[in-house]
Amino acid sequence: MPFSGEPIVRIEDATIFQDDKTVLNNINLSINKGELVYLVGRTGSGKSSLLKTLYADLPLRLGKIRIATHDIQNIKRKDIPLLRRKLGVVFQDFQLFPDRSVAENIFFVMKATGWKNKAKMKSKLAEVLMRVGLGVVSSKMPHQLSGGEQQRVVIARALINDPLLLIADEPTGNLDPEVSDGIFQTFMEINKGGTSILMATHDYNLIKNYPKRVLKCEKGSILDSNEVELSLFKVS
């Protein structure tokens, strides 16, 4: 897909801290609308810290980050829900309520993000479940689904507000290789629909099978495969 217009993410001279420790120092990069980008690096290199900063869970203390029309560096508490409505977030651990059905899990987030009309909620539920390749699972409880199916429900939940950017933190981390592959195919379908995706992963098979731009956290910096050749397969 050709990239045009303003980037969806623009990071300028950003330094990311956890407490007093500098995790990533003076980062500069952009992600364009419609891009799918991998984020890699050894454990503790700062992938999750960067993603948390993007969805305003970790305050940005130095530098600038703009996501869509939101400036993260001075975002007000009351504006964080507005930012998050433009983002979809998917984690490795599925984070579904175990005592609620698939539909209830998704309706819960819809209601929390301002949905009110029951008919529209039902039709959106059907749409997002279809987009992630799930059939009639609405009334099932999470424990009645496989790990891969549960992760698809989480992805469906992340799509309810038609996010501009999907942030995924090791979304295939707990899944078998074939299941991971299927989940990644779903991410690629979502990406074809125009949603940008930034995905942290340790799954080098995915990167080998589906080569895309790679950002690598290393020694406090981010290396970009658009600018340098990355030695991906030496990562511990």
Ligand SMILES: Nc1ncnc2c1ncn2[C@@H]1O[C@H](COP(=O)(O)OP(=O)(O)OP(=O)(O)O)[C@@H](O)[C@H]1O
């Ligand atoms: N809540 C926290 N409080 C203090 N330090 C933290 C916190 N979370 C992470 N860190 C530290 O920040 C650094 C970066 O961690 P981060 O979780 O961003 O790495 P990562 O690349 O996502 O690792 P992994 O691949 O294991 O998920 C590490 O040194 C970690 O110990």
